[in-house]
Amino acid sequence: GGSDAKDETSASASSAAPEAKAKAKVGLAYDIGGRGDQSFNDAAAAGLDKAKGEFGLETKELETAPGETDAQKEERLRLLASSGFNPVIAVGFAYSASVKKVAAEFPDVKFAIIDDADATGPNVSNLVFAEEQGSFLVGAAAALKSKKGNVGFVGGVEVPLIQKFEAGFVAGAKAVKSDIKIQTKYLSQPPDFTGFNDPAKGKTAAQGMYDGGADVVYQAAGGSGGGVFEAAKAAGAMAIGVDSDQAKTADAAVADVIITSMLKKIDVAVYDFLKNFTSGSVKAGESRYDLKAGGVDFSTTGGKIDDIKAQLDEYKQKIVNGEITVPTTP
Amino acid sequence: MSAFMERLTGRVKLDGVFAIVAPVLAVVFAGLVTSVVLLIAGNSPADAFTTLLDQGSTPRIIVLILNTSAAYYLSAVAVAIGFRMNLFNIGVDGQYRLAALLAAAVGGAGLLPGVLNSLLVVLVAVLVGALWASIAGLLKVTRGVSEVISTIMLNAIATGLTGWLLTADRLGVLSGNAIGTTPIPEDAHAPGWALIPGTPMQVNSFLIVAIIVGVGYAVLLNRTRFGFNLRATGRSEPAAVASGVDVKRMVISAMVISGAVAGLVGMPELLGGSFQYSLNFPAGLGFTGIAIALLGRNNAVGMAVGALLWAFLDSSSNALQILDISKELVDIMKGVIVLSVIIAYELVHRYRTVAAQRRVSRELAAPAEVEGAAV
Amino acid sequence: MGEAAITTAIATDPAVELTGITKRFPGVIANRDVRLSVAKGHIHAIVGENGAGKSTLMKILYGMQRPDEGEIRINGSAVSFHTPGDAIGAGIGMVHQHFMLADNLTVLENVILGSEPRKGGLAIDFGAARKKIRELSDAYGLGVEPDALVEELGVGDRQRVEILKVLYRGARILILDEPTAVLVPHEVDELFDNLRVLVREGLTILFISHKLDEVLKVADAITVIRRGTTVASVEPSGVTARKLAELMVGSELPSPETRESTVTDVVTLEVSGLTMAAPGHGPVPKGTSAEQLKADGVRLLLEDISFTIHKGEVLGIAGVEGNGQAELVEAIMGMRSITAGTISLGGADITAWSTLKRREGGIGFIPEDRHRHGLLLEAPLWENRILGHQTREPNVKGVWIDRAGARKDTQRIVDEYDVRTPGIDVDAAALSGGNQQKLIVGREMSGEPVLLIASHPTRGVDVGAQAAIWDHLRNARAAGLAVLLISADLDELIGLSDSLKVILRGRIVADVDPGAVTPEQLGSAMTGAGEDT
């Protein structure tokens, strides 16, 4: 089971809040893709934008290039920290080693890192998510909505983070129907990250699943996910979105195939972190955004799963109170 | 014609002068093109270039550039060995990634103590790189498969293999969302030195390895029989065959040596940075190497300059973003530099050829013309 | 026929008139104030040394080069050509010194390129093209097959394709730049017959050749070019070959004749039963006999070739190009694998040796194509000195290249062999063909070879360099060198060889006594015409 983000405290006392009068300068370092990827990085950007408007922050966002070394990532964080940006937010576990190192060099600067709990330090906040829990629920939804007893999962790149989505989805689907057929496919293998940017492959893989008898496919494939929706539309079948409420963000022409989305509220995490920062209550250590904390969830836009919402809420409750423990590896 | 031009085109070693003039002109030209792009996008070129230079001259960034360029340089040398005999090894990328993964796994197992372990890691990397590259060489000489195709395909196969190996039940160790090999014990890390005053950051000892490889490359190619044969094959395969060079063996040797150097490409990062092969391990250095080898005309010193320039441009993208200039500008600059450098080289080369001919003809034909006029 | 042609020409305008043509290349004046007047319906020969500027002049006339000064008049009117297309439009056609054919295209494609018959505006009318080519081919007895790939043709056929290209465009003025350099006497005669037919039809021909007796035989008028400018215009009836040569170079014609025999009893090279199958039949088991292979339908490039060369002997191989000479040389050099037979050098069986080992064993090699097999054009002379001797003193010490040693020895070759070069650091490409050849000869001699394979050692080389190369060969022979000589220059072959063999279709078909045979007899033996001597 997960613990509440608000309850999580770190051993070391957090340092004094910055003077509220001075405009805080927030530095944010993106993972590959950067702002505009309509996925993971954009979610962080949304949180930043919201906080910026509300708290009147000054912000600076830096993007990364593919194929960087840790040293180059460190340099990005160092540049921000040494140019007076505080706090500094690193998006993605790729920054794990760099945040750990640079945070130690700048003890007066607050750091936050998303999707990583390894980089620890008195001035580091780790914003992590229970993707498997949210995925469990959409897995259950898929199984409940599937008429053919056959569902699919399309992952962008076969990395442990995406495997967490798969693990949760599979567990959720099996919880509903233990003999359900589940097809899975990853579009590329690391370090080939094109699987996150190849809608054509996403479409082909999903078509293969629909042709293979699936009627619901869940995608955790970043920019390739659009292809999955296209395939669903063409096959007259159903799809499940990821990260944000994609029934809202996807193009109107395909939005109606998206029965639900697994919400991973990176925007909320970033926003919360900045809010705490401005109010001087940032806590170091892990903030776990799980079902209980509302950090992951499923969406109901479009009303396609209204009929099964009660069942899903039941599963949700069981996970929150620990009756069901969702696996994190397939 | 003036005595000055005479000297310039005649007796002065042209290579020395133009080897410097051409790239400098090209970089200036690339700067002009970039300025135009900046102006169109509404940014100030002056600000941009000042920031670039300011950033690039901070001690920290200097160290970063030096360390990054070590890997770039090794990759360029690996590519250049092939190029010198007309082999296009696009596969350096796959070679170094596979090599680094297996070497990291061996190193992480801590079979040997201290320095011996680092040497073992390097040895494994070199062997794996060489073996993987030799597949393309063998396919070429036994089955006539173009190395351009086979190395592209072998890159993809290497990706699949590393993906399969780097899983929790094989060579990988899961920690949070990251997966990597068991870290290499500390006593096997490559040493570094705080050479640049003003920063505690260390210059990695693989910079020295890269320099040694560069010197070795130059010596091997220019001073040894093997190098002579390799260059001869590259310049004219039929002439090499007639001179007794076993071209098939040269193809395999060149691929093996290229692959062995490729195996080293991941070592600066593995033994001097991350100490494990993980999802974060840099990919794509093989392609960077192609660009740098071409930029440096496969010349040991030229490639060093190219590697430093490339590393400088890479490190500058952060500084540009601080000015709200999009980082893609760096890529545009890189491409423009490559293009303008080669065009500058080509123009200089043409000028040199004509000048050399003029010199030869003049020295030979002068008495003849007098004689001819008398008839 | 000469007289007749001249009398008709007097009445009409000249077909081509060049005045004051000057062309400068970087550092070289290729043509200087050249004057040339070619009468309509004449075969007008142009002679001159290597590099005298003949080809340049013709390229100017053909629009491939622009003159710096001077005027070109065609049939009386001044013209200015920017591209060969303009010249073709004016009725000029040119057969170049080096073949201008794409190997991987068919004869038809090579011929029609640039003036393709079309149907529907876009598509090539292959039918019409084929018909026209056949007609032309029949009319002039060229015997050209339109759909053959050029790479499968021999040199004679290629030459005819080149002529066909010109005729196809309806040229009235033909430029032939050294068309006979690669032909045997018999083919030369055929070519001349063709030319006479053309002239009878009113065409004008400009003809370049180094073979002065040929020139005298066929030309109606002769212009001599020396060092870029016209030095004389003569009538063939009024000069001898020797006189012409003196006009060209100002010296006497050297002769390739060898005086006394130096042949010994010691066998240097022994080749027996050498057989080579053509590629494309899949692997053939080693040692299969030639008979067996032929029975299996395998095409043989070399068939059961046997001969010996003694110490101090020059063995000449005569044959039309493409009859297996190149393969024979490559087999002896170990550059191509053979199907059956043995090769031994000084008693040792070298059949299985690599090229390198054979070279180390004392075989020197002057290749037929110096640019392809003999030199690294973009490497300096001293590196070219190492080529082929990269395991031997003074070029190397162990695995290291001995730069100082190689450079010193290069300088020695340059001095001893009179290689005209400003230094040993210039690229080989910067030397003229003759000087390149001298460097190669010097290099191959410096390994103290026991056997020298010399393919066309003086091809395209001017008279002076030719004489020097012959001298070197004779001296080495006197010192005990065995030489395998292959040449298309039959005078050279007859003059230098101690014994002569004729190769035809990959087989040795005749043994000839060089002391008794004439070039004409040899020529017909080479084409299998079957006249016994």
Place this chain on the structure above:
Amino acid sequence: MTATDVSAGKPVAAPPARRFKLTFPVLLAGLAGLVILLSVARLVTGAHDITSGGTISAALGLAVPIGLAGLGGLWSERAGVVNIGLEGMMILGTWFGAWGALQFHSPWAGVVAGAIGGAIGGAIHALATVTFGVDQIISGVAINIVGLGFTQYLSKLVFSTMKGGGAKQSPRVPTMGTFDVPGIGQPLLDLQNKRWFLVSDVAGILHGITQNVSFFTILAILLVPLSFYLLWRTAFGLRIRSCGERPVAAESLGVNVYLYKWIAVIVSGGLAGLGGAFLSLIAAGIYRDGQTGGRGYIGLAAMIFGNWRPGGLAGGAALFGYTDALQLRQGGTSVHALLLVVAMLLAAVAVYQLVRQRRNRAALVTGIATIAVFAVFAVTDTVPDAFTSFTPHLTTLLVLSLASQRLRMPAADGVPYRRGQAK
């Protein structure tokens, strides 16, 4: 003197060697054999997707961008210019394709814009290589770098201001119509689902190529014979090819070599751009930063695979597209079935080597390979994603090393040409 051979005096003019020639009937027979093998493998393994209409249709979709890039390579290399910049030109095509379609609200405008975008890349390559005569590989690499950077830069300027777009991707582009051969769709599908030997396979294949084919796909397929026609049957094409074989010969006949090289390289860029536009307009329906994923290089490989000929490269692209479709759709099972096909093919090769070629050693090696592949097939049930991901690449390598054909590239390919260099 005795002349023992008295036949006519031509040099050894090669009588046509017993060379294997791929004629149309041979090709058909080969394809039929392959379908039979696939059918057998399908029935044995139950991997029914390997000949399904969906697979064939997906294969077509995946093959088209590769084939177009390959055609681009063909045009350029036939004119003697090596084009490793196909990837960059393709990237330009993806961007401009999407932009054109959005800007002018028509997918066909996107097609045109994509081709123009790629052609601009081609023009830069032509300028560098033809006019300045620089090393063709360097220029290509530079274009790949610039193409990527430039489109990313443009996306930030253009797409991020559009509704539904962003810095990394465009909004969804207008869709293009598709084509069905009427009346046979459902019957074929029914037949395919019967899972009969051979009949169902043929039905599946026919269904894949006749149903739901986008007009762009048809255009792309037509470009293959059109390229053949233009390059091999017209005066224009002959001149282009002569520039790749022997530019000085072309020059000496009044052909403007620079002009034809320029045209060929620009067409090359345009075709690669079309390949990119297909990706963004048809395959994906949006532009996405990085969506080419190295297809330009694969296109280059397909062209070499196809021996610098349109039909051959189409075959290479089809092979790649097919195996890619297999692995993406029902990866584990389909690729597992493919192992059986490979084993059967190898067995056939071994028999051929033994009986027809009498090459015992080679046959032995092939035989061992057959057993090894079959053993892998027998002891596994499925192939992990990590391995299926490189199925197309491995297949390409295997086919090339088995075919061991002597590829022949244009004689002057990659050789810089300068006017007036004729000797």
